[in-house]
Amino acid sequence: MFPDCVVVIEHHAFQRAVLVKALSNLGVGRVLSASDAEQAIGLLKELPKVDIVFFDLADGSINHSAFLKVASEMGNVQTLVAYSELQADLYRAVRPMKTLSGLKLLGILDKPLNMQDLQRLVANFRHRHQVQSMPDLSVPELIPEEEVRHGLAMGAFEAWYQPKFDLVERRLFGVEALVRWSHPTRGMLLPRDLLGAVLAYDLIDEMLKQLLDQGIALLMRLRAQGLDLGMAFNLTASQLVRNELVEHIIQRLQEHDLPGSALMFEVAESSLLDLPASALANLVRLRESGCGLSIDDFGLGFSSLRLLAQLPFNQIKLDGVFVQDLADPGHRAVVASSLALTRALHMDLIIEGVGSQLTLDTLIELGCNFGQGFHLAMPMSGTDFCYWLERYQNRQGLGGGPGTLK
The missing domain is CATH 3.20.20.450 (EAL domain)
Structure with missing residues (x-):
């Protein structure tokens, strides 16, 4: 099954379970989950390769810069998917991610997540893997203040x-x-x-x-x-x-x-x-x-x-x-x-x-x-x-x- 391995970081237990189940239903080979960044880093250390990491930008328990720096240094994370209820969180946080060496942004999603968006992202990952190309997705520009x-x-x-x-x-x-x-x-x-x-x-x-x-x-x-x-x-x-x-x-x-x-x-x-x-x-x-x-x-x-x-x-x-x-x-x-x-x-x-x-x-x-x-x-x-x-x-x-x- 492909992607072979996905990690979901979500502090809310029910939302975490729903996202894990949805990804499994979409044919992801192995879906692991963590309630916080520390637990996620522990998982990453044990895995040779992680195709996608999902995480919530509005989760205050995650120091995004620190987590992504560690993930980048490990070198086993292929792509990221960030999501949040508020679009503003996405715009403010996505740009710094794109500068982190070795990490590529597969997509950004608004909450609530839905199956259509998840299916699109998984299909996008499969297509880009097949053509051996993964350029960064452009982030829509905000209207100037x-x-x-x-x-x-x-x-x-x-x-x-x-x-x-x-x-x-x-x-x-x-x-x-x-x-x-x-x-x-x-x-x-x-x-x-x-x-x-x-x-x-x-x-x-x-x-x-x-x-x-x-x-x-x-x-x-x-x-x-x-x-x-x-x-x-x-x-x-x-x-x-x-x-x-x-x-x-x-x-x-x-x-x-x-x-x-x-x-x-x-x-x-x-x-x-x-x-x-x-x-x-x-x-x-x-x-x-x-x-x-x-x-x-x-x-x-x-x-x-x-x-x-x-x-x-x-x-x-x-x-x-x-x-x-x-x-x-x-x-x-x-x-x-x-x-x-x-x-x-x-x-x-x-x-x-x-x-x-x-x-x-x-x-x-x-x-x-x-x-x-x-x-x-x-x-x-x-x-x-x-x-x-x-x-x-x-x-x-x-x-x-x-x-x-x-």
């Missing part, structure tokens, strides 16, 4: 809104605010294009505050017209530890006499493990203020039932990957089990990625009540959303062709 700061200062970061629907009642009940940046030379930038830079320069709070102000202004206009919609924003785990940001959110609600229930904050499932006490306290503060809390990208992380029961979330968003092929019994089982879980925990389940009428019909048949996706409505600028909303109200719901409501 001065450009990001200028864009924020000019108010160029814009909230776009994707509607969310009650699928059964065919009713719009809220929107998710998503960032867009119409860059003067780079064109329209999506979250995947700009978040790495925003995180790297620690400007994520400033960006959220601007999106929050835009979103609240829209909510107030709609309320003046008698429309009571909710709005969701994305939060990172790093933001949850900042008391000032939570104070800002609560203050904005009070200034506009807006109930906390008007806002929902979505946090990726993969970031919920090992949350510090300060982050948990701020989650509670947001819930006590009436704000909703949603576990985003559910199904791609490693949450335990105990964790879900303990955290103050009231909504789960099932990742769209599970509804792309609902003819697959496994995918249908994931949806059904997620429904049962949320009902048992007295939470709402929202399905992401509703991309076709067939998917919509199947989800309703399975008992799903809430969803969003391109088939229902695309993300829109504030102006376009208001035009869309007027047309939606005239149509009185989803009707027979939600794909036309764009």
